Amino acid sequence: MEIKTYEANKIGGCITEIRSGSTKIIFDYGNNLDDTPQIDIKGLTYGKPEYEAVFISHYHLDHIGAIDKILDGITIYVEETTKKLYDIICDFQSKPRVKVKTFTFNKDVILANTIRVTAYKVDHSAYNSAMFLIDDGKEKALYTGDYRNNGYTGNMLIPTFKKIGKVDYLITEGTNIGDNSHIIRKELSLVKEFETIMRKYKQVFVLMASSNIDRITTMLKACNGTNHILIEDIYMAHLATMIFKEDNVPIPNPINFDNVMVYKPYYFNKKDEYFKHKYLNCFNDKNNNKMLYQPFTMNIRTSMLGDLRIFKRKHILTNACLIYSMWGGYKEKEDINKFIRETKRLGITLIKKELHTTGHASKELINEIIEITGNPKIYMIHTTLKEDKDYK
Numbered sequence: 001m002e003i004k005t006y007e008a009n010k011i012g013g014c015i016t017e018i019r020s021g022s023t024k025i026i027f028d029y030g031n032n033l034d035d036t037p038q039i040d041i042k043g044l045t046y047g048k049p050e051y052e053a054v055f056i057s058h059y060h061l062d063h064i065g066a067i068d069k070i071l072d073g074i075t076i077y078v079e080e081t082t083k084k085l086y087d088i089i090c091d092f093q094s095k096p097r098v099k100v101k102t103f104t105f106n107k108d109v110i111l112a113n114t115i116r117v118t119a120y121k122v123d124h125s126a127y128n129s130a131m132f133l134i135d136d137g138k139e140k141a142l143y144t145g146d147y148r149n150n151g152y153t154g155n156m157l158i159p160t161f162k163k164i165g166k167v168d169y170l171i172t173e174g175t176n177i178g179d180n181s182h183i184i185r186k187e188l189s190l191v192k193e194f195e196t197i198m199r200k201y202k203q204v205f206v207l208m209a210s211s212n213i214d215r216i217t218t219m220l221k222a223c224n225g226t227n228h229i230l231i232e233d234i235y236m237a238h239l240a241t242m243i244f245k246e247d248n249v250p251i252p253n254p255i256n257f258d259n260v261m262v263y264k265p266y267y268f269n270k271k272d273e274y275f276k277h278k279y280l281n282c283f284n285d286k287n288n289n290k291m292l293y294q295p296f297t298m299n300i301r302t303s304m305l306g307d308l309r310i311f312k313r314k315h316i317l318t319n320a321c322l323i324y325s326m327w328g329g330y331k332e333k334e335d336i337n338k339f340i341r342e343t344k345r346l347g348i349t350l351i352k353k354e355l356h357t358t359g360h361a362s363k364e365l366i367n368e369i370i371e372i373t374g375n376p377k378i379y380m381i382h383t384t385l386k387e388d389k390d391y392k
């Protein structure tokens, strides 16, 4: 096997190529998070197709966001529920939808009659994230994607690696290596802190990724310990409901939970009729004016600043706070920075402590995985570490 990585020494937009004989496979093809231009690869995005397949590990845009650039004739594989979630993400973020094939966890996909690719579920801040074992009959490579063991499904991680056992090559993310700006703690440990804040404030806004499934669970757990209802914006509500419908996993959603309500941000009214019909005309029984005048906790995005201004005019913001619940590095982005400044002007108190935990493996966890997989040759990607050899 031959392994080649692209854009490995930064967080987001990393691409991995594995070749066995004349068969070449790509793992993940997403957007760069640092606004640098997307890299083009001959035979993948231009020229004649030279790749057998592209496998996508999860729906974060730094892993899937550029698949619309992949040449026709190259099969793109995405996990079944992830595909449905990505369709929703594309519609909400006005990205083109792409035709893909689906894979199922623990079932082999056979390529060119000789290469077996098997997906295993890992714990990450995206639902149903996958890692891939590639076996060409002579050698084995393991591509981890993004992973951690501090989320609500973290306990299954080490047993999964043990089941896979020894490999020849390990391509692992190294977000928390060479960059110690990420908070590493158990997701569950956030519940009590959310509760304390909910007891003090009547309107709690949480600046977070709408698709951070574990965080939604944390927020509802905290709501259940207080008198707050959970209000999901309609984007989050559709993602959570899709997971429930597809996999019967009770991620807090408006269909199954009495105390989960739905808010429809005003800017979605600018979308086209297809969108409005498909997404905005839903959950009407879970959306009313009254919900905003009782204690609530609501997820929020920078694009919802206009909604906060309307809340101010309608005298909804009587005792409001903002919890920052994402990686701290995003605060340097202009839109986030501006959003925080503007919310302060609206009289919303910014909670000083960030309530967040990393979606990525700690250095200790990576070391443990290296040992379990039998000290294979390591390719570290998704990291600010400059040289692989620095890690050893």
Ligand SMILES: [Zn+2]
Pocket: 011, 012, 060, 062, 063, 146, 382
């Ligand atoms: Zn990533």
Ligand SMILES: [Zn+2]
Pocket: 058, 060, 124, 126, 146, 359
């Ligand atoms: Zn990710």
